[in-house]
Each structure stands twice: as structure tokens, then as C-alpha cells.
Amino acid sequence: MCRLLGYVASRPLAPVDVLGEPAFDTFTSLAALHGDGWGLAWRGADEHTHAVSSPDSAARDPHYAELTRQPLGAAGLVHLRWATGGLPVVQENTHPFTDDQYAFAHNGHVSPISRIEEMLTTESKAKLKGATDTERYFRFVMQCIREDASERAGVTRALHTMMDEFPHASLNAILLTPTTLFAIHINSRAASPPKALSALYETDADMPHRHATEYYAMDYRVTPEAVHVISSGLDEPGWLRVPADAAAMVDLETRQITGLDLLPVDRTDRG
Numbered sequence: 001m002c003r004l005l006g007y008v009a010s011r012p013l014a015p016v017d018v019l020g021e022p023a024f025d026t027f028t029s030l031a032a033l034h035g036d037g038w039g040l041a042w043r044g045a046d047e048h049t050h051a052v053s054s055p056d057s058a059a060r061d062p063h064y065a066e067l068t069r070q071p072l073g074a075a076g077l078v079h080l081r082w083a084t085g086g087l088p089v090v091q092e093n094t095h096p097f098t099d100d101q102y103a104f105a106h107n108g109h110v111s112p113i114s115r116i117e118e119m120l121t122t123e124s125k126a127k128l129k130g131a132t133d134t135e136r137y138f139r140f141v142m143q144c145i146r147e148d149a150s151e152r153a154g155v156t157r158a159l160h161t162m163m164d165e166f167p168h169a170s171l172n173a174i175l176l177t178p179t180t181l182f183a184i185h186i187n188s189r190a191a192s193p194p195k196a197l198s199a200l201y202e203t204d205a206d207m208p209h210r211h212a213t214e215y216y217a218m219d220y221r222v223t224p225e226a227v228h229v230i231s232s233g234l235d236e237p238g239w240l241r242v243p244a245d246a247a248a249m250v251d252l253e254t255r256q257i258t259g260l261d262l263l264p265v266d267r268t269d270r271g
Helices: 015-019 021-032 062-067 113-118 122-126 133-148 151-165
Strands: 002-013 038-043 049-054 073-081 097-099 102-107 172-176 180-185 218-223 226-231 246-251 257-259
Touching: 002 015, 002 021, 002 102, 002 172, 002 180, 015 021, 015 226, 021 073, 038 102, 038 172, 049 062, 049 102, 073 102, 073 172, 097 133, 102 133, 113 133, 122 133, 133 151, 133 172, 151 180, 151 246, 180 218
Parallel strands: none
Antiparallel strands: 002 073, 002 226, 038 049, 038 073, 097 102, 102 172, 172 180, 180 246, 218 226, 246 257
């Protein structure tokens, strides 16, 4: 379970400038809970995808503070990790996960992990480095993209399959590709707040903003110069709710937003 921030802008931005200093500090303060690592990915001026991550907490890592104040690129993502399910806090399990020019970060937990791995080809399994459900989710998405020879078709098929196989999971994620930022908000049957979160606080009122009832919510905003998407936790005006069980692609050059067709999906209750 984690926090996500994604952006596509008309010019290179420092991640802190996406939200502004006070709001970005609020976002980073969520590392008090989501303190099991951080990661950044961005499309640089060299037209390559770069990524940096650390298993340390963003709240105390000077490298995070340094990088997030540099104009890294016009498109990118920020991830704050809260490890769930007993998964180790090590570099190999830290988001974003990358494959050539692709970077992926996830907010949720998909189980059983063994079932995701069964969906992978031998080639995809050979690329696994860590123990997380997220890395396997990413490998399945990449597998579908390559099989379909289309980012849009591959991501759509991967999400159809994941929604069918794991109807109670949060599949919230950001995928950065050479041409597109995909924002995925699929969690309508995931428990909110997660049990692990409830166990940390005496009352719902003690939780960070909107974590008690909308832990997996995602918001977005469109300005003349940028498109932004963020997880819940930031109490700022000007943001709109991302619809339930929705996914969209943002063109890195034009910033045009195109929704993915996620219906029909098997909605059979699996208990």
C-alpha cells in the first residue's frame, strides 16, 4: 500500500513544483506512514526513462529531498511505499519497477502472489528480481503489451484479466512509457481502510486526510500546462475525483487524455 503522484507537463518540472512546496511537503509527510521506501521515474530531455529508488523513508533521505527539487523531466511519477503482507523492505522490492523505457508504481496489494506468477510466461518470470506482487503485476502488463504489440491494447487486456482474477484487489498504478502516462484507478471492491491501516490508529479521525474511507481514491487536475494525478491524503482545492474502476492514458506530447475501455468485466462475487 503506497502513495502515488504522476504528472505530464509542457516543460521539465521538479516534482516539488508539480504541487508547490507546501503541498509537496504534505505529500512527503505521508512517508511517516508510507516509510518503507521511495522512488522516482521521469522522461528526461534525452528522451529516455530514468528511475531512482531507495528502501529508506522519503521523510529522512536527503537524496529524495535533493532529487525532487530538480527539473528532472516533463513527465514522471513519485512513489512512497508502505510494505504490506510481510514483504521485505529491500531495494529489490522498491518501486518503481522498470523495463527498458517503462516504469511502474502501484498502490495496493494483489494476492495470492503465486497466482499472478502463474500468469507469467517463462520469459517474464526470468526478469523477476524481487518478491512483490507489484513486480509480477508489472511483468504481466509488459507481457500483454508485447504480445499485443500495442500499449493501449496490452494495458487494457492486462487490466481486464487482473480485474477478473483479483476482483477484491486495488490495482491502482501509474505506468510511464516512452509516449504515455497511464493512470489506473481500479479498487471498488478493495477494503478501505485496509485492516493494516486501521490497526495503527485508535480512531478513523486520527488517520491522514481521506485515508479512513477513501484510502485508494485518486484525484486529478488539468491546467493549461499540465495534467496531474495523485493518491488520497492531500487536502487541497482544485482536484477532481477519478471515477471508480477507470483508467486513462495521457499523451506525453499533447497531454491529451484518453480513457481505456474496461467493460465488460466479470463481476461475479467470489466471496
